[in-house]
Amino acid sequence: GNSVTQMEGPVTLSEEAFLTINCTYTATGYPSLFWYVQYPGEGLQLLLKATKADDKGSNKGFEATYRKETTSFHLEKGSVQVSDSAVYFCALSSNAGNNRKLIWGLGTSLAVNP
């Protein structure tokens, strides 16, 4: 079945450091891929998405490229800020029929120190 694997956290970085959070997936067909972010005490927010192979999603300085050959969708940011401290979730949708059920990774906690 479909699954998502994220790197375990917590990840602790200093401000302005480079961030990579790894995400790999297992799916049949052509899934859509998502990164969601959850700030402390809040709900999950869509950060970026990609709907087909080689698409690059980007938002707020974050990027992720849909790599079908390596079944990956790693999240990157060139220079993190304290305000990026949050939990990041990778997710996929199989796109089979009208399936709207997302398959979630376990989340990666990021702490950015000033």
Added chain:
Amino acid sequence: DAGVIQSPRHEVTEMGQEVTLRCKPISGHDYLFWYRQTMMRGLELLIYFNNNVPIDDSGMPEDRFSAKMPNASFSTLKIQPSEPRDSAVYFCASSLSGAPFHGYTFGSGTRLTVV
């Protein structure tokens, strides 16, 4: 649009009491999802609806939990009787059908504490 609206934001109740959580999805969205989040179990899908009809309730933990969607703009999740292990943050999310799929919009959640 005001986004997905959940109420209450916080609920503290005594064990054995009935708890009702409410959700108003984004207007025009035809999918609605109920999730539960805890430190131990992470994010769990409880149930989801399409066009007000429950599609998959396999995540509902037991018969104490029930969910309804009487119309396109309102859904409830009820726990009766509540137990301390039900303490969690409950999220509602909505989305549109059609392609491409743009993901869910989540509400701010209801933090439930059962004492």
